Amino acid sequence: MNEKIEVADPQQQYYQHHEVHIEQSSTAQEKSEYHDQTSTYESYTSEEKRGIQEGTKRGLSARHIQMISLGGSIGTGLFLNSGQNIAVAGPAGALIAYLVIGFMVFCFMVCMGEMATFLPVSGSFNHYATRFVDPAVGFALGWNYWFSSVTIATELSAAATIINWWKPVMPDAVWSIIFLIIIIGINMVGVGVYGELEYWLSMVKVLIVLVFIIIAILVTSGAVGDHGVIGFKYWNDPGAFVGLGAVETISVLLLAGFSFQGVEIVGVTAGEAANPTKTIPRAIRTVFFRIMFFYIVTIFLLGMCLPSNDPNLTNDTGDAATASFTLVFKLAGINAGADVINAIILTSVLSAANSDLYTCSRTLMALARDGNAPMFLARTNKYGSPMWGVLLSSVLGFVCVFVSIYSSSVAFKWFLSVTSVTAFISWAGISFVHLRFRRAYVKQGRSVNDLPYKARWYPFSPLFSGILCVLIILGQGYTCFTPTFDVEKFFLNYIGLVPFFLCYFSYKIVRRSKVVPLDECDFDTGRVTRMEIEAEDEEDKKKSWSKRLLSFVS
Numbered sequence: 442m443n444e445k446i447e448v449a450d451p452q453q454q455y456y457q458h459h460e461v462h463i464e465q466s467s468t469a470q471e472k473s474e475y476h477d478q479t480s481t482y483e484s485y486t487s488e489e490k491r492g493i494q495e496g497t498k499r500g501l502s503a504r505h506i507q508m509i510s511l512g513g514s515i516g517t518g519l520f521l522n523s524g525q526n527i528a529v530a531g532p533a534g535a536l537i538a539y540l541v542i543g544f545m546v547f548c549f550m551v552c553m554g555e556m557a558t559f560l561p562v563s564g565s566f567n568h569y570a571t572r573f574v575d576p577a578v579g580f581a582l583g584w585n586y587w588f589s590s591v592t593i594a595t596e597l598s599a600a601a602t603i604i605n606w607w608k609p610v611m612p613d614a615v616w617s618i619i620f621l622i623i624i625i626g627i628n629m630v631g632v633g634v635y636g637e638l639e640y641w642l643s644m645v646k647v648l649i650v651l652v653f654i655i656i657a658i659l660v661t662s663g664a665v666g667d668h669g670v671i672g673f674k675y676w677n678d679p680g681a682f683v684g685l686g687a688v689e690t691i692s693v694l695l696l697a698g699f700s701f702q703g704v705e706i707v708g709v710t711a712g713e714a715a716n717p718t719k720t721i722p723r724a725i726r727t728v729f730f731r732i733m734f735f736y737i738v739t740i741f742l743l744g745m746c747l748p749s750n751d752p753n754l755t756n757d758t759g760d761a762a763t764a765s766f767t768l769v770f771k772l773a774g775i776n777a778g779a780d781v782i783n784a785i786i787l788t789s790v791l792s793a794a795n796s797d798l799y800t801c802s803r804t805l806m807a808l809a810r811d812g813n814a815p816m817f818l819a820r821t822n823k824y825g826s827p828m829w830g831v832l833l834s835s836v837l838g839f840v841c842v843f844v845s846i847y848s849s850s851v852a853f854k855w856f857l858s859v860t861s862v863t864a865f866i867s868w869a870g871i872s873f874v875h876l877r878f879r880r881a882y883v884k885q886g887r888s889v890n891d892l893p894y895k896a897r898w899y900p901f902s903p904l905f906s907g908i909l910c911v912l913i914i915l916g917q918g919y920t921c922f923t924p925t926f927d928v929e930k931f932f933l934n935y936i937g938l939v940p941f942f943l944c945y946f947s948y949k950i951v952r953r954s955k956v957v958p959l960d961e962c963d964f965d966t967g968r969v970t971r972m973e974i975e976a977e978d979e980e981d982k983k984k985s986w987s988k989r990l991l992s993f994v995s
């Protein structure tokens with residue numbers, strides 16, 4: 442895409458054509474031209490002018506987005522490490538921690554939903570920061586989030602290890618290369634293929650959690666196994682909390698936050714969502730309740746079935762044979778539980794690697810179209826995939842795969858530390874950018890009632906989620922201060938903050954960007970028009986009752 446696409450000033454176009462639309466009540470063709478001309482985008486930091494969603498395709502349906510977001514947050518953290526949280530804080534402490542984090546996730550998701558529904562663009566949260574706060578903030582948020590492509594290597598090397606749990610067949614590096622080639626191919630052939638694959642992989646994870654919930658209820662009620670009725674026995678002995686309770690619960694609060702990472706993908710997919718004014722709000726509402734159900738109910742039942750002093754709960758080896766789900770299956774007399782959980786974990790890590798490559802490639806594309814990355818990264822192929830973004834992200838993942846296999850003891854540990862707080866920084870960024878978005882929107886005399894979707898409990902929701910994320914970022918390394926200060930552990934815990942601030946200050950020094958004044962924030966370029974909302978409403982009305990039911994259930 443070396444040619445320049447010349448367009449007129451977006452705001453001038455909007456008002457000129459808006460007046461024509463009101464005065465003449467034109468034909469459908471004129472309305473279409475109006476929409477086309479109000480969907481142009483001018484880079485904020487580059488002279489090249491590009492279409493804000495040029496080349497991408499809206500191929501993700503509501504069911505795709507809902508399951509992608511849900512599946513992104515249900516992974517190895519739930520299957521392998523959930524028992525560790527009960528061992529650390531006790532059943533009540535772990536339950537409280539997950540309730541708090543679940544509510545925080547809902548708060549930042551409604552903030553993201555308000556912006557993503559009004560301005561559905563790929564790589565949304567760094568674009569919103571560029572547009573409503575400061576290009577330096579957008580630059581820092583975008584590149585900081587892209588650095589999470591390092592975790593592609595984690596997932597690929599983990600997948601090889603999981604296969605070797607059954608029987609070593611090939612070297613780990615070979616398995617990792619095979620899986621990497623597969624996910625590159627998936628991300629190259631269009632968002633529809635990606636969405637469908639992620640839908641079914643996520644469905645597998647959801648089904649195993651549902652099976653676990655049923656089995657756990659049977660175990661604790663004494664209907665299966667030879668242990669009798671358990672009930673709340675373990676809440677009394679060894680107890681609902683471990684130790685004093687408060688410190689342990691706070692530590693699980695941090696671990697629970699890492700378990701929820703992945704839900705922000707709803708914002709990244711907004712630019713490729715079909716009918717975004719319908720699909721995004723629906724995904725946010727349903728994903729919140731589903732996550733609360735799957736996580737809260739699962740943690741509650743684990744705390745009933747297993748005592749917090751069970752030595753296997755810590756799962757120090759990361760082995761499926763001692764995973765908390767497997768322990769409950771064994772209590773029910775299902776000895777094949779370890780094989781089942783290992784297979785589910787394999788699908789989870791491959792799904793996570795696939796999603797990581799998707800989000801990182803779209804983030805690079807958004808950065809390029811904001812003028813914050815080389816423009817060739819904005820190119821898409823005929824399927825609507827940002828091919829160069831996919832390749833660059835996979836190259837980093839490819840390099841880190843070999844680092845993880847051959848030098849995991851030192852180098853890879855530091856790689857992971859760099860990306861450990863990426864999601865929390867992004868969540869905090871979404872929350873604080875939303876505050877700015879709403880202030881500028883009202884400052885310009887616009888009515889909040891005209892927003893396609895409004896965040897609940899504003900301004901409490903962005904303030905609560907933003908402040909709690911900051912506290913988690915600052916508190917996640919508290920162990921390095923006690924009982925004595927540990928320098929290496931301190932840097933391991935807080936080096937993840939370096940990329941964000943390094944990108945931010947480098948941009949400020951080089952580009953000398955300034956905070957965008959409230960009355961100059963652009964709310965017209967790429968926005969959802971009233972015509973589009975009305976068209977989506979009409980499309981919904983034409984759906985049969987069976988399709989509406991399927992949409993609601995899925």
